[in-house]
Amino acid sequence: MIALKTLIFSILVPGTVAGIIPWLLLQGSGNLVLRIPSIWMIGLLPLLLGVGLYLWCAGAFTFIGKGTPAPIDAPKVLVVQGLYRWVRNPMYIAVLSVVIGEAILFRSILLVEYALVLWGMFHMFVVFVEESLLRSQFGASYETYFRTVPRWLPRPPRPPHP
Numbered sequence: 001m002i003a004l005k006t007l008i009f010s011i012l013v014p015g016t017v018a019g020i021i022p023w024l025l026l027q028g029s030g031n032l033v034l035r036i037p038s039i040w041m042i043g044l045l046p047l048l049l050g051v052g053l054y055l056w057c058a059g060a061f062t063f064i065g066k067g068t069p070a071p072i073d074a075p076k077v078l079v080v081q082g083l084y085r086w087v088r089n090p091m092y093i094a095v096l097s098v099v100i101g102e103a104i105l106f107r108s109i110l111l112v113e114y115a116l117v118l119w120g121m122f123h124m125f126v127v128f129v130e131e132s133l134l135r136s137q138f139g140a141s142y143e144t145y146f147r148t149v150p151r152w153l154p155r156p157p158r159p160p161h162p
Helices: 002-029 037-063 090-105 109-138 140-148
Strands: none
Touching (some): 002 090
């Protein structure tokens, strides 16, 4: 049942943010045409990487965290394995990677601007909402995680400091 909820959330929310909204923006700008094959291949890399990262993160929330990416049915266990050892927000990074890939694929400055706005919105949500919710839900274990793992720029795992 948790996997089904994760699938539904993933289609509705990241699917809208990284799929439907970019499609609407491209359609409105008249830029919904793939042009240069080499650029297309370059754009495909971040897009596919983002999809793969998102799938891993959603799976980790479902099977390790015993919850979904949806804030109303969040993981019951703090997920700090795999990608989450390197960076605290790989799911948001994955969605941004998809949008950046789309921007390259369609040579769209509008999608680059959308990605920047999206990152700003993600950042504000993480800083002002999500981190305080995680502190209250997971307490000291989240505080340790917060101090040792960066928010946005991945780096190799470090041991916690006392």
